Structure formats: structure tokens, C-alpha cells
Amino acid sequence: MSRVFVLLLLLGLAGCGERPPAVFNNVELTGADFGRSLNNLRDHRRQPASLVDFHGKVVLIFFGYTFCPDICPTALTRFAEVMARLGTDVERVQVLFVTLDPQRDTPERLAGYVPWFYPTFIGLYGDDAATDAAAREFKVYYARSVGGDGANYTIDHSAGAYVIDPAGKIRLYLKDGAPTDAIVSDLQYLLAGK
Numbered sequence: 001m002s003r004v005f006v007l008l009l010l011l012g013l014a015g016c017g018e019r020p021p022a023v024f025n026n027v028e029l030t031g032a033d034f035g036r037s038l039n040n041l042r043d044h045r046r047q048p049a050s051l052v053d054f055h056g057k058v059v060l061i062f063f064g065y066t067f068c069p070d071i072c073p074t075a076l077t078r079f080a081e082v083m084a085r086l087g088t089d090v091e092r093v094q095v096l097f098v099t100l101d102p103q104r105d106t107p108e109r110l111a112g113y114v115p116w117f118y119p120t121f122i123g124l125y126g127d128d129a130a131t132d133a134a135a136r137e138f139k140v141y142y143a144r145s146v147g148g149d150g151a152n153y154t155i156d157h158s159a160g161a162y163v164i165d166p167a168g169k170i171r172l173y174l175k176d177g178a179p180t181d182a183i184v185s186d187l188q189y190l191l192a193g194k
Helices: 002-014 071-085 087-092 107-117 128-137 180-191
Strands: 041-043 058-064 093-099 122-125 142-144 155-157 161-164 170-174
Touching: 058 071, 058 180, 071 087, 071 093, 071 107, 071 180, 087 093, 087 180, 093 107, 093 128, 107 122, 161 180, 170 180
Parallel strands: 058 093, 093 122
Antiparallel strands: 041 122, 058 161, 142 155, 161 170
């Protein structure tokens, strides 16, 4: 009898202090050494903006461009659906759209495009150097299409999004086409302080 008690006690103590791993629906990036900052960017109202401005909120960051024919509007539509399903938590979530096309995506164009999907969405832009730095910091691939001349070019780019927790740490990668339910669930988990 005493052996059984000691065994149960040891098994119980083995679990003390250990926190079960988070179970996310999307790709977990907790502890990653990238995606720590967005510097030298401005919002579509021409105000300086960085990740620090959104501490205390869960931030969803998507890189794209307003002339994108398919991936970008589809992603922003999905993120608007997520916002609509968050209930009162919606005030604690911020979607940022970082343009990869600063030549065409002027503040006016971003202001007319990004909040059209959801009123609180913010478009960010910078010069070429700031755009390159932001893309490198988040490991985003982008390249102007070969043969695109004048204003009629496309930009090939990564299609996923990143999620930053309220403490300003990168936590998730959302693959292109991630289901709305999965995104909502993961954001609610982070909003609960997990």
C-alpha cells in the first residue's frame, strides 16, 4: 500500500510546475527570433506607426498590396469575418496591412482600400528601404513580376499572416486559407492571456 502511495505522489509531483503546451489551430511561432518590430512605417492617416503602438492588443499582420487581384482581398475579407465573430473582444484585436508596393499604394489609396474591409483595419506604408526591412523582419517573400511595365505589374508575395500577442511577441503564422473558426479560436486563446 505504501509503495502505491509513494508512486502516486511521485507521479503527481512530476507534473507540478509544468505548463501544458498551447494547442493552436495555426502554426505556432512562440519564441521565434523574428517578427519583433515594424519600424519607419506610417499608417494610412500619415501617422508614424510601429508594433509598440498596439501593445495590449492581439495584432494580425498581413503583407500585400492594393492592386493584388486575389490573395489580398480574400485574406482581408476573411479577417473581417474573424473580427465580426469576436464579439466584444474585437476591440482588443488590430489588423495591420503592410503594403509591399509603396510606389502605387499611397496613403490615400490605402485609406480607401484597407478600412473598406473593416473600419478598424489599418494600412501601413514606408519607403522602399522601410518596406524591405519590414519584409525581412517577418521573413516575407516579395518580388515585382518580370515583364510588368509602367503601372501594370503584379507582385508575387507570401500569402500568410502573422499574429502578435498583447505583450508584443510573435505567436502564430496563419497560412493562406486558414479557416475562420481556427483563427477566431486562436485569437481568443491569446486574448485570454495564454
